[in-house]
Amino acid sequence: MTEKKKALTNAEKQKRYRERQKDIGKKEMRGYLSPEALECYKLIAEQTNWSDSTILSNAVRLTYAAYKNGQIGLLNNWLTKNDL
Template structure:
C-alpha cells in the first residue's frame, strides 16, 4: 500500500521527534534573508543545519556576554 504525502510527512516528523529534534518556523526580514543567503552560500549548510547552528551560536554569544557586541555590529553595518 502506497503512502499519501500527508502520511509520509507525518512519518518523517515522528521520526525527527523520536530523534529529539523540534521544528521551528519564523518569518524573516529582508535584511535577515540577505544574511541567510550569504551564510548559506559560504557555509554550504542546508536550512535545518543553518537554523540549528544559528541558535547554538546565539546561545554561545549569550553565554560569553557578547550579544550586545554582535547587536551593535549588526546595527552599524545595517544588517
C-alpha cells in the same frame, strides 16, 4: 494471495518524517526572515552548502554562545550598526 499496501500520501510521509525527527530529539522551528536576514541566509547557504536546518541550528548555537560569554550586547550593536 498478497495484498497491496496502500501508498502513503505526501501528508502522511511528512507526518512520519516529523515524528521520526521528534523521536530523535529534534524540534521544528518556524519563522519568517526579514529581507536583511534572507540576504545573510543566501550568502551562508552559498558559501557553506549547509541545509536550512544546519543554518538555523548554528545560528541559535552562536547566539547562545554570545549570550553565555557576555557578548550578546556587542553582537546586537554590531547587527544594528550594520543594518543586519
